[in-house]
Amino acid sequence: MQFEQSNSKAGLVFTSPYVIHLLVFFLYPVGFSLYLVVHRWDLITDPQYVGLRNFKYLMSDHLFWQALTNTLYFLAIHIPLQIIIALALAVALAKPLKGRVFFRATFFLPVVISGAAVTILWQRLYSTEGGLINYVLSLAGIDAVPWLTDPGIAMPAIAIMATWKNLGLYIVFFLAGILAIPQPVYEAAKMEGASSWHEFRYITLPLLKPTMLLVVVMSTLGGFNLFIEPYVMTGGGPQGSTMSVVLYMYKQAFSFQHMGYAATLGFALALIIMVCVFIQKQYLDSERYY
Amino acid sequence: MSMRRLLVYVILIAGAVSFIYPFLWMGSISLRPISEFQDLGLFSENFTLANYQAVFDRIPIGRALINSCFIAGTVTCSVIFFSSLVGYSLAKLQFKGQGAIMAIVMISMMIPGQLTLIPLYQLIVYFGWADSYLGLIVPSLMSGLGILIFRQTFMTIPYELMEAARMEGASEFQILRKIFWPLAKPAIVTIGILTFMGSWNEVLWPMIVVHEKAMMTLPQMVVLFTKGGESGGQFGIEMAANMMLVLPIIISYCFFQKYFVEALASSGIKG
Amino acid sequence: MEGLELKNLEKHYSGNEHPTIRQLSAKFKPGEFVVLVGPSGCGKSTVLRMIAGLVPVSHGAINLDGQDITNVESNLRNISMVFQNYALFPHMNVYENLAFGMRIRKEPARKIEKTVTDAAKILHLQDLLDKKPGALSGGQRQRVALGRAFVRKPKVILFDEPLSNLDAQLRIEMRQEILKFHEQCGAISIYVTHDQHEAMTMADRVVILNQGVACQTGTPEEVYNNPVDQFVAGFVGSLPMNFIHGRAILQEGRSFFQLGSYKIDLSHICTDYHLDCSKNFGGLILGVRPEDIYLDEHYSHAVAPSPKMAAQVKMVEYLGDSTIVHLEGDMGSFTSRFNKDLRVRKSEILNCVFDLKKLHLFTEEGNTLPD
Numbered sequence: 010m011q012f013e014q015s016n017s018k019a020g021l022v023f024t025s026p027y028v029i030h031l032l033v034f035f036l037y038p039v040g041f042s043l044y045l046v047v048h049r050w051d052l053i054t055d056p057q058y059v060g061l062r063n064f065k066y067l068m069s070d071h072l073f074w075q076a077l078t079n080t081l082y083f084l085a086i087h088i089p090l091q092i093i094i095a096l097a098l099a100v101a102l103a104k105p106l107k108g109r110v111f112f113r114a115t116f117f118l119p120v121v122i123s124g125a126a127v128t129i130l131w132q133r134l135y136s137t138e139g140g141l142i143n144y145v146l147s148l149a150g151i152d153a154v155p156w157l158t159d160p161g162i163a164m165p166a167i168a169i170m171a172t173w174k175n176l177g178l179y180i181v182f183f184l185a186g187i188l189a190i191p192q193p194v195y196e197a198a199k200m201e202g203a204s205s206w207h208e209f210r211y212i213t214l215p216l217l218k219p220t221m222l223l224v225v226v227m228s229t230l231g232g233f234n235l236f237i238e239p240y241v242m243t244g245g246g247p248q249g250s251t252m253s254v255v256l257y258m259y260k261q262a263f264s265f266q267h268m269g270y271a272a273t274l275g276f277a278l279a280l281i282i283m284v285c286v287f288i289q290k291q292y293l294d295s296e297r298y299y
Numbered sequence: 300m301s302m303r304r305l306l307v308y309v310i311l312i313a314g315a316v317s318f319i320y321p322f323l324w325m326g327s328i329s330l331r332p333i334s335e336f337q338d339l340g341l342f343s344e345n346f347t348l349a350n351y352q353a354v355f356d357r358i359p360i361g362r363a364l365i366n367s368c369f370i371a372g373t374v375t376c377s378v379i380f381f382s383s384l385v386g387y388s389l390a391k392l393q394f395k396g397q398g399a400i401m402a403i404v405m406i407s408m409m410i411p412g413q414l415t416l417i418p419l420y421q422l423i424v425y426f427g428w429a430d431s432y433l434g435l436i437v438p439s440l441m442s443g444l445g446i447l448i449f450r451q452t453f454m455t456i457p458y459e460l461m462e463a464a465r466m467e468g469a470s471e472f473q474i475l476r477k478i479f480w481p482l483a484k485p486a487i488v489t490i491g492i493l494t495f496m497g498s499w500n501e502v503l504w505p506m507i508v509v510h511e512k513a514m515m516t517l518p519q520m521v522v523l524f525t526k527g528g529e530s531g532g533q534f535g536i537e538m539a540a541n542m543m544l545v546l547p548i549i550i551s552y553c554f555f556q557k558y559f560v561e562a563l564a565s566s567g568i569k570g
Numbered sequence: 571m572e573g574l575e576l577k578n579l580e581k582h583y584s585g586n587e588h589p590t591i592r593q594l595s596a597k598f599k600p601g602e603f604v605v606l607v608g609p610s611g612c613g614k615s616t617v618l619r620m621i622a623g624l625v626p627v628s629h630g631a632i633n634l635d636g637q638d639i640t641n642v643e644s645n646l647r648n649i650s651m652v653f654q655n656y657a658l659f660p661h662m663n664v665y666e667n668l669a670f671g672m673r674i675r676k677e678p679a680r681k682i683e684k685t686v687t688d689a690a691k692i693l694h695l696q697d698l699l700d701k702k703p704g705a706l707s708g709g710q711r712q713r714v715a716l717g718r719a720f721v722r723k724p725k726v727i728l729f730d731e732p733l734s735n736l737d738a739q740l741r742i743e744m745r746q747e748i749l750k751f752h753e754q755c756g757a758i759s760i761y762v763t764h765d766q767h768e769a770m771t772m773a774d775r776v777v778i779l780n781q782g783v784a785c786q787t788g789t790p791e792e793v794y795n796n797p798v799d800q801f802v803a804g805f806v807g808s809l810p811m812n813f814i815h816g817r818a819i820l821q822e823g824r825s826f827f828q829l830g831s832y833k834i835d836l837s838h839i840c841t842d843y844h845l846d847c848s849k850n851f852g853g854l855i856l857g858v859r860p861e862d863i864y865l866d867e868h869y870s871h872a873v874a875p876s877p878k879m880a881a882q883v884k885m886v887e888y889l890g891d892s893t894i895v896h897l898e899g900d901m902g903s904f905t906s907r908f909n910k911d912l913r914v915r916k917s918e919i920l921n922c923v924f925d926l927k928k929l930h931l932f933t934e935e936g937n938t939l940p941d
Contacts, residue, residue, distance in 0.1 A: 017392075017393065017394035017395060018394075019388070019394075019471035020388040020392040020393065020394030020397065021394055021395075021396075023384040023392075023471070024384070024388045024389075024394075024396075024400055026381055026441075027381055027384070027385045027400075027441050027446070028400065030381075031403060031407065031441070033422070034419065034422070034437070034438045034441075035415065037422065038414075038418035038419045038422060039414060039415055039418075041418035041421065041422070042414055042415060042417065042418045045417065045421075052424075098310075098311070098314065101307050101310065102311075104307070106304075106307070106308070108311075111315075112311050114560070115314075115315040115318050115319055116314065116315070116318055117556075117559070117560055118318055118319070118549070119318065121496060121548050121549075121552050121559050121563070122500075122545050122548060122549070123499065123502070123518050123544055123545065123548070124500060124502070125500070125502045125518040125519075125544070126518065126541050126544045126545045129521065129522070129525050130321055130325050130538075130541060131321075133328075133534060133538070134321055139337030139338075139339070141321065141339055144339050173317075173318075178563055178564075181564045182564065185564060230411070233411070234413075236502075236503050237502050237503065237522065240522075240526075241525070241526055254413075255413060258416070258417070259506075259507070262417055262420070268417060268421070272417040275414050275415075275417050276414055278411065278413045278414075279410060279411040279413050279414035282411045282413070283409070283410075283411065
């Protein structure tokens, strides 16, 4: 039971630091970004009103489109790979088996590590001179792969690394989702003669839809945030094949001092992210049944 | 053991090795002389701290470590303190504008950070906070996710406990401090871990606002060290610097593994 | 005036069309145990919280020992409260729970220790002082909650449905303990419950609330024997009163309640004046408690029997100490409570009589006839 309380003062006092912070460091920047997108500004001279020229430039800027395509390419590899491996490992871990906690903890380790550190490590793992990965491949008789220097392979290489880094988190999400499915549902299915595959296909998978949405949305947000990985490994190359939108924005802003245009890129990227997430929610949102 | 079960174990063990081995190898390489950089094994008779010595000689990494600790520590304390204030107000109090604040918390979490990145940088420059702790810390003092987690936790605490305290003359802040904080320890741990890790691992924002070596954070400095050539492209030294970046987190992860997993799992509510 | 007085208390919540509490007035004398009882949503908890100072009063006043405390801070009112589920602070041990208020008020450590030790002695909590509430039994928890109320030496102790979540067996024990505690304290106790049985068994006086209005105040006997309206009549009593709709008629200078061919003599419960008035009330509601219905020939001399009525048994509940029989006859459906020795079978036809002295009469609107 909730009763009206005479504590409006405390509520105002408690929330006012947050509100002030929000006004200065969130609402003002949001407003200012709307201002910047219609201006040209190099940080030194006064901003110049340019109307929609930034957007027009954006539409015809093939580097932006390449960066966006790269990011979508990254997502197209990363998300399915992530879901398949994480789901498989989560299903394995959902069975009562020895060392479950150990395995979960191990898979989770890269999640807590800084993306920068993982990238620096993987740069070495991918190396063609004494890299661990190429060494393992050579044991299988495969020739050394120029992971980070071949334009066709660099982005998939980054996607594989990102999958390795985030896998543990998604295993935990899926595992929680699977363990939340009530056992009697499986027992009922068994009494109807369902095989393990049937159980997975017709019970586990459909009931994991909310988790699936979570995983897809979070990987998408992560993918659009791609920055330090290409920055460290490839600098956006080779031939712009790993240039991400955030890295491109960073370069526009801090290498070329195109503040107005960088803000426009940020604006466009934010818009694209929101549209993507919205579409994903439309397709994957469903009731939680349990 | 059935074949199938055996297969599951083989896959899990292979997976575990592929997750742990790179870190072990990194630690091993960081302890070995430069001549062994192509050795993919873990052991050597020539373990040495020379690479770490080289890192300390070439860059002020100790300073970066202190910077990172200070920044992450301050941000974490602030986020816990202010988020609990706002979370308490949203969960348990009634006041004008409450609905609006709740709405704006949600909006601030929905809008991608990329939108405000450049304007925020302008603002920091305008305040004269570039290359300073203020520039690194102040924008992250509050967290919408922290507010949501506290609000959810506080909503489960019965009103009667507040009323009992109020009847004894406890102020709202005393109620928060003496009753809600102790009862919300798991939420505090969760938010503490999420915020500290987020701040410790953050690299884009420091790279934007800091250019002076003395103000750099650890990941930033390690990235520039390996990328910028000061490492001389020597694996061992790069890995030594990298070890200093990951070791604090790995050590705390070993001790508080369960809390890390729980904390990150609950970050999913923003999705 | 000594004691607690509520004067025309009102509570309006913004957004609600009707006031939650309307024109509530009541007086409580020192040492009295008063129960506020009513169905859920009747506003009883709101009244309690207004007295406690947890909810602001919209109109009206609260006086304690002649002082107006309507707008006094909760902690300065000399009032303490025992909450639903006891609201013990789960992270503090018993000692800290008892000391909480004094620590908030920054009282000297020595005084705190003495007060807590004294309270612990009275409530037999000495051995539990360093235990956390989670490690206590239900009865021990209640004693801690009582102790927390006791250490303030309050003039008024408020109880907000403290027993509502306990199992039946424990509830009876806890009732006894609360009453004993009440006597030790000598304070005014105001006890809120939705359970009329609890109200009747514990109270010196009960205040019956319905939809924010105090319908009746009186001793348990008064509200049981002379309910002021149909709501109170139906609410009080372990089995609800039976209500039968009919008409009043006058025959040979006597008034009767008539339904179909049945006529029930009302002279035992109506004065001549009523009798006169009843002409104006075409429709009437006759109330009869299940315990005032007897089987033909099975009643004592004290009973003034009505004419026999045939009714068929629809359902039988053997309770051990009595038997409840649901009947249906020309008077409609009604429930009666019979002697435990009675054995009846379903579908059997029984001849029943009402005790004419124990009948209740209401207007169609559910009010008593005007005096």
